[in-house]
Amino acid sequence: MVRAPCCEKMGLKKGPWTPEEDQILIAYIQKYGHGNWRALPKQAGLLRCGKSCRLRWTNYLRPDIKRGNFTKDEEDTIIKLHEMLGNRWSTIAARLPGRTDNEIKNVWHTHLKKKLMIKQKQPISCSDTKTQQTFSDSEPVSYQTNLNLMMRLENQGLLPPVSPQQTSSSDLSSSTRTDSSTVVTTRRSDNLNMDSSVTFSEFDDSFWSEALSSAKNSGMPELKPELQFQFSPVYMSEPVCGYGFSNNKDIDFWYDLFIKSGDSLSLDLPEF
DNA sequence: AAGTTTCACAACCGCCTAGGC
DNA sequence: GGCCTAGGCGGTTGTGAAACT
Incomplete structure (x- = not known):
C-alpha cells in the first residue's frame, strides 16, 4: 500500500487547532457536510490534512459531543465494558x-486504570470472597465458547459499532428459539440485515441453565421465566454483548442494566 | 520565585480493512 | 485477484497547566 505523504511534506499545518480553523471547519461542514475528508480541507480553505480535519470534527467539534467530567455512572460503565471488551474504545464509546x-x-x-489498581489492592471482604470464588469456578466453562461466538458474529458482519442515536426501543430484535438451538435475529434494521440470523447450536439449554444458576448462586433474585427467554437471546444479539455470560460478573452487570427497567424488563432494552 | 515533575487531554502516527476500479 | 485510496481504530506523543520541591 502506498502511504500518503505526511502533512509536513505537503506543506500542511500540524499541531493544535486555532479557533479560526475550528470556525472554518464547522461552517464548511454545516453547509456542505463531510462526504470526502481528503478533499474537504482544500475546498474549505484549510491548511490541514483530511485526517486531521476528521479527527478534530469527530473528537471535538461535533455538536452532539458532551463536554465536562465523566459521571460516576459513566465511569462504572467504562470499567465494566472494558472488563468485557478490552481496549475496544470505539465499541465502548458507542454505549456512551x-x-x-x-x-x-x-x-x-489517566483516571480509571489507577482507580482500579487501588481498588484491587484493597483487601477482599467476606461477601466478596464468596463471589470471587464463584467467578473463577464458572469462567473456564463458557469463556472460550463466548469468544467463538464473538468471532462468528464478527465474521458474519453482525458486530458493527452501534452509534447511540441509532439505538431506540422501537427497533428491537425478534428472537426465537428452536428445540436444539437459539436463533438470534439482529437488532437494528439500518446497518444490520434483518433477514440474517445466526444459529448457535453450542448455546443449548444447559448453557443457559448453567448461566442462570450461576446468577442465582451469586445471590441475585431468581429471573422470571419470560425474562430468561428474552434476556438471553437479546443479550446475545447486542454487539457489546458478544461475550455472552462469560462469568457471574458479566451476568451481574447485564442484570443490573436490565433489572433497572423493572417489570417491563422482558419487553424493553435499556438505552446505552 | 524559579525550576522540576506530574497530569490531562488534544492531536498525531501507523496499521488495518472495505470498497472501488 | 491485485492495486489503490479513504476512513476507522488503537497506541503513542506533544504540550500546556497544575502541583510539588
Whole structure:
C-alpha cells in the first residue's frame, strides 16, 4: 500500500487547532457536510490534512459531543465494558452518548486504570470472597465458547459499532428459539440485515441453565421465566454483548442494566 | 520565585480493512 | 485477484497547566 505523504511534506499545518480553523471547519461542514475528508480541507480553505480535519470534527467539534467530567455512572460503565471488551474504545464509546473513543481512552489511562489498581489492592471482604470464588469456578466453562461466538458474529458482519442515536426501543430484535438451538435475529434494521440470523447450536439449554444458576448462586433474585427467554437471546444479539455470560460478573452487570427497567424488563432494552 | 515533575487531554502516527476500479 | 485510496481504530506523543520541591 502506498502511504500518503505526511502533512509536513505537503506543506500542511500540524499541531493544535486555532479557533479560526475550528470556525472554518464547522461552517464548511454545516453547509456542505463531510462526504470526502481528503478533499474537504482544500475546498474549505484549510491548511490541514483530511485526517486531521476528521479527527478534530469527530473528537471535538461535533455538536452532539458532551463536554465536562465523566459521571460516576459513566465511569462504572467504562470499567465494566472494558472488563468485557478490552481496549475496544470505539465499541465502548458507542454505549456512551456524547463521548468519543479518544476521550474514553484518555479517561481510562489517566483516571480509571489507577482507580482500579487501588481498588484491587484493597483487601477482599467476606461477601466478596464468596463471589470471587464463584467467578473463577464458572469462567473456564463458557469463556472460550463466548469468544467463538464473538468471532462468528464478527465474521458474519453482525458486530458493527452501534452509534447511540441509532439505538431506540422501537427497533428491537425478534428472537426465537428452536428445540436444539437459539436463533438470534439482529437488532437494528439500518446497518444490520434483518433477514440474517445466526444459529448457535453450542448455546443449548444447559448453557443457559448453567448461566442462570450461576446468577442465582451469586445471590441475585431468581429471573422470571419470560425474562430468561428474552434476556438471553437479546443479550446475545447486542454487539457489546458478544461475550455472552462469560462469568457471574458479566451476568451481574447485564442484570443490573436490565433489572433497572423493572417489570417491563422482558419487553424493553435499556438505552446505552 | 524559579525550576522540576506530574497530569490531562488534544492531536498525531501507523496499521488495518472495505470498497472501488 | 491485485492495486489503490479513504476512513476507522488503537497506541503513542506533544504540550500546556497544575502541583510539588
